[in-house]
Amino acid sequence: MDIIEARNLKKSFGPVTAVDDVSLCVKKGEIFGFLGQNGAGKTTTIRMLTGVLIPDAGIVRICGVDILRDPLEAKMHMGIIPENGTVYADLTAEKNILWTAKCYGMDRRSREEKAKEILARLGLESRKDDLVRTFSKGMRQRISIACAIVHSPPVLFLDEPTTGLDVLSRRLVIDTVRHMNREGSTVLITTHNLEEANALCSRVSVIHRGKIIGTDSPEKIRKQFDTAGYIEVSFDRSVQGSMLVTGSISRAEPHGDKWRVYSDDTDWAIKALTRVAEQNNLKILSVATSTPSLEQAFIEMTEEA
């Protein structure tokens, strides 16, 4: 069952088309990544998915409810951590959570119990009566997370949730996403951190200049670019890149004190590099083969698009 369904979303701001015919479906229980460079259209898309922005065209259904037709019902199914994790700075940590829980119609006892539990899990119990304006960015983000999950939403949206956070806060965000997913929430996360997407997501969509240019599991996306496997090699002397481009080696790029050569036949390429070294009286100091990372696949995809 598609728990998040977006069809043919379009959004323009004046002459700029921010999102152009974006469609995506997220299945129940998935952690779905929405990848793209800054300005690619990730935030505009998530704002339309969450009812914050009205699309020029297209439909969005959350748990089968059309968000444009029945926004109140659709929003009851979601928890949202907006970019920058904003919460009310003039309320205490606990008041932020309790008020949000009340917005979702939770009764007094449930919201008090849930707030206590979440504050303890996020390590903020001792600061519950402090105004949020006295909190660090990481702590504010934790409160933002607490507000988003207090009603145990079936769908959780996170917009760049770890941007600008310290290592511990980032780990806490990732752990919470995993925890919520285990508890049954479907998660849609936008990020430009590919390592994070690779570690968390079961599927990802890559958006570039407002269009989705690929949707698959991170591993399958990476494998699409297996043909561009590379070898990192270093010599005892400096060499010209053109010396290394031969046969199945399509290109050679300097990479620090090494050369990174790309080939669709790694075995052949190693032999060719050995020949080049012998012919030019070079000593090979190191050689390592590698399949492309998600990051490389992402770069290749966006360059191709």
Place this chain on the structure above:
Amino acid sequence: MDLKRFVWSVLMVTEKNMRIYYYKGSVVIFGLLFPFIMFLTFFIGRDLDLVLFFPGFLGMMLFFSASSTGPLITPWEKREKTYERLVSLPVVIESIILGDILSGAVFGFVITTLVWLAGSFLLHLSLTNPAALVLALLLGSLAFAALGTLLSSPATDTPSNIMMFSNLVRLPLIFVSGIFIPLNKLGDWAWTNLLSPLTYLVDLFHTAITGDGVYSPVIDSAILIVVIIIFASGAKLIQQHNLHNGR
């Protein structure tokens, strides 16, 4: 749309506004101190009948207090980036606007009721028409809270710009609404008072307290209701437009 859920969303927005914005400096200054100081500036040192001017003072008090929270809320939330969080909660644009209006109205209603009680006690005022007083407090607080919400609707994240703009609109209204000069003494300038919704509120207070209102309470009330609808609809149109344009 589920009506119960909608009403709940309005109440939630109202509660949030009451918790956060009633204590903001600009609300206290423009909503409480400003009308007091303005009235004292006009009144002290002149041989004026305080009872005669008390309905005007009440009108001014309600006008300033009810319209002081609205202009602050939306620009403040846009600056703090909590507006986006609010919109993503189970609320719709109508809940936000009605919640903003209600919070302003409650502020104006409570403050003005306290001022009326204090005034009645100190000046030994009688009440000629209690129904007119209730109507004036209810409709006046809603009308001017709606004005405050309308004024805060343009897309900006700078509260001080909106506060300045709101004073630019509010201050001229004071002088054409029969507060310092009774309506029947405005002479050739009498037509200007027809343009100000505050005129009809002050007139209702006159009907309630001194019994010498110029217009019928029905007319005053009807005009205030129309004003509420116009201001709230204007706020909705502007905020919906902003939402569509991502501002």
